[in-house]
Amino acid sequence: MTVTERLLKDTESIWAEYHQHPFVQGIADGTLDKEKFKYYMIQDYLYLLDYTKVFAIGVAKAKDMEFMKRFANSTHAILDGEMDIHRSYMARLGITPEEAEHTKQALDNLSYTSYMLRVAYEEGQAEVAASILSCALSYEAIARQIVAEHPEADKHPFYGEWVSGYVSDSYHEENESLVVLVDRLAADYNEAQLAHLSEIFTACSRYEKAFWDMAWEMRK
Numbered sequence: 351m352t353v354t355e356r357l358l359k360d361t362e363s364i365w366a367e368y369h370q371h372p373f374v375q376g377i378a379d380g381t382l383d384k385e386k387f388k389y390y391m392i393q394d395y396l397y398l399l400d401y402t403k404v405f406a407i408g409v410a411k412a413k414d415m416e417f418m419k420r421f422a423n424s425t426h427a428i429l430d431g432e433m434d435i436h437r438s439y440m441a442r443l444g445i446t447p448e449e450a451e452h453t454k455q456a457l458d459n460l461s462y463t464s465y466m467l468r469v470a471y472e473e474g475q476a477e478v479a480a481s482i483l484s485c486a487l488s489y490e491a492i493a494r495q496i497v498a499e500h501p502e503a504d505k506h507p508f509y510g511e512w513v514s515g516y517v518s519d520s521y522h523e524e525n526e527s528l529v530v531l532v533d534r535l536a537a538d539y540n541e542a543q544l545a546h547l548s549e550i551f552t553a554c555s556r557y558e559k560a561f562w563d564m565a566w567e568m569r570k
């Protein structure tokens with residue numbers, strides 16, 4: 351079993367909840383209330399700004415060129431790739447990026463990014479990469495399951511753009527390289543170190559679930 355396979359196995363039950371989540375199901379069948387999606391988009395826009403900083407701290411801590419390049423490329427891929435989806439939806443929903451940036455981060459969102467930033471400031475390369483992994487991989491898994499169950503979901507006039515962004519080949523390739531990186535960095539880890547990686551990955555997986563709950567309830 352690779353390190354990533356172990357992390358995924360340890361969090362199986364949490365990941366199963368993503369697929370059942372009413373917010374995810376609403377994107378899948380196109381019935382999600384647009385007000386909830388608008389709330390989510392603004393919160394996720396704020397989330398991604400902090401998430402980019404986690405990669406940037408990773409760049410500053412890099413001990414090898416592959417890690418440095420991978421993380422530096424990600425800062426660009428998020429700011430000018432993934433966030434294009436957000437800017438496009440925000441334009442459709444009549445929100446400017448400035449308005450989004452002036453919105454307060456909801457507590458679940460703030461807790462999640464504060465945790466990742468703490469890992470980034472305090473820990474090593476593999477641990478930073480593990481804190482990012484559940485975010486990156488869960489969105490691909492969610493979008494792929496949506497398309498498997500609702501083959502037209504990526505063509506939905508409103509939610510299709512979100513779905514197609516996360517089932518795209520470019521998103522998959524980014525994720526694959528992250529998996530290879532984590533597996534390499536932790537290849538020589540002992541059980542205690544692996545258990546600690548799993549603790550980080552599990553916390554982030556729980557935060558992902560909390561983020562969907564927060565969006566569904568439009569928490570302040």
Ligand SMILES: Cc1ncc(CO)c(N)n1
Pocket residue numbers: 394397398432485486489558561
């Ligand atoms: C909360 C959250 N998790 C993961 C992703 C995927 O990058 C995202 N955009 N937002």
